Amino acid sequence: MTKLKWRTAITDHVDKEPYLRGYRLLDLVGKYSFSQVAYLALKGELPTPAEARVLDAMFVSVIDHGVAVPSVVADRVVISGGNPLHVGVAAGILTFGEAHGGAIESAARVFQRTAALEGEVADLARERVAQSRAKKERLPGFGHRYYKEADPRTAKMFAIAKEENFYGRHCALAEAMMVELKAQTGRSLVLNVDGGIAAIISDMGFDWRLGKGFFIIGRTVGLVAHGYEELTRERPFRRLTEDEMTYDGVPPRSLPEK
Ligand SMILES: CC(C)(COP(=O)(O)OP(=O)(O)OC[C@H]1O[C@@H](n2cnc3c(N)ncnc32)[C@H](O)[C@@H]1OP(=O)(O)O)[C@@H](O)C(=O)NCCC(=O)NCCS
Incomplete structure (x- = not known):
């Protein structure tokens, strides 16, 4: 053997x-x-010191974003069911999907493949946005539930990337796509934190398949803090109260005759 x-x-x-x-x-x-x-x-x-500063800015930007996001809810609810810290944190990480943290990978793939094509960034952005609209696809890395004008985390990370000379073709393309989305859809779909990280890691030469890793590394710190707080400060067995749920199934009824 x-x-x-x-x-x-x-x-x-x-x-x-x-x-x-x-x-x-x-x-x-x-x-x-x-x-x-x-x-x-x-x-x-x-x-280099510049690369380290930009990477640090990305980790800090995603460390936490409130108690109501899917990963923290999952983390705390699982711990509340009587599980130890690592089980809650793992449950939180499992929520990272396309709508929460997971868009970094797909956004970086879009930026890397589009930026590799010949042409001006503005033209490439126009064509890529039109393509996604024709396919009725959501462009990963754009849009946010709360931020409608700008995602301040992206703005801050881009400012640092510019200071350290890591604002290149991918970041410019990402911003041009945001402008195009507004022009073609009439909606303000901001370049969110996932999209910002995706553009910066692309300009730093990272493979798009590593994308979600940056979010996992940063946000796990937040999940450990929330999990520990749940474990040490809250009573177990969190549940929804009657006024937080609605039943919209069939009303009570009798069993059929046998
Ligand atoms: C993040 C997100 C879930 C926020 O959604 P939201 O603000 O609640 O908006 P909704 O899901 O209600 O969508 C509202 C409209 O905007 C459109 N839209 C939202 N995000 C879009 C995107 N990235 N590309 C194209 N259209 C988008 C939707 O298709 C919808 O259009 P419709 O009303 O014609 O059906 C959403 O923007 C999204 O799916 N983005 C892509 C994934 C992503 O980047 N996730 C990381 C978030 S940090």
């Missing part, structure tokens, strides 16, 4: 010590920040 072999270019053990991307882990400890080492793990090289 052949022996199952695993391959990795991420970590190794040398003389019983862990190495990350070729660097001795203990040499990194105390010298590099969490974001810098996260960059090393994800990209394979240590970041």
Whole structure:
């Protein structure tokens, strides 16, 4: 029988010590920040100070967004059912889908594939928006339940990306698409935090398939905080109250005669 072999270019053990991307882990400890080492793990090289600052800005931007979002509700409800911290946090992470955090991947794919085409950003944006409208598709990374004029998190991240020279063709394309969406739909569909991260990581040279990872890393901190608060401050068994639900099925009725 052949022996199952695993391959990795991420970590190794040398003389019983862990190495990350070729660097001795203990040499990194105390010298590099969490974001810098996260960059090393994800990209394979240590970041420049500019890359580290932009990555840090993205992690901080997504750390929390209130108690009512699907991931925090799931986290707290699962813990409230009598489960430990990690189970609640895992439940929260499982809610990350296209409408919540998960659009980074698909938005980065759209930006990377469109920006790779020849042409001016404004023309590419017009064509890509028209294409999605013809297919009746929602463009990932645009629109927000609360923010109708601008997503302030995207604005802040873009300002930092500009200061550090990471506002390139992908960020410009993303903003041009937002303008086109308004022109073609008449709706204000802001470039949301997922779309902002998707554009910046694309300008930083990350593969779109890593997209959701940036949201997972940042938001998990928030989920741990919420889970811990639920565990230590709230009584178990959260449930909806009668005035929070409606029954719209058939009224009470008798069983049919046998
Ligand atoms: C985030 C989102 C769920 C917010 O939705 P919302 O503000 O409550 O808006 P609704 O889902 O009620 O949609 C309202 C209208 O805008 C349109 N719309 C919303 N987002 C759109 C998008 N990204 N692209 C195209 N049209 C969009 C809808 O089709 C709908 O049109 P209709 O009324 O003609 O059917 C929504 O904008 C979306 O699905 N965006 C794409 C996914 C995404 O980026 N998610 C990450 C969020 S941080």
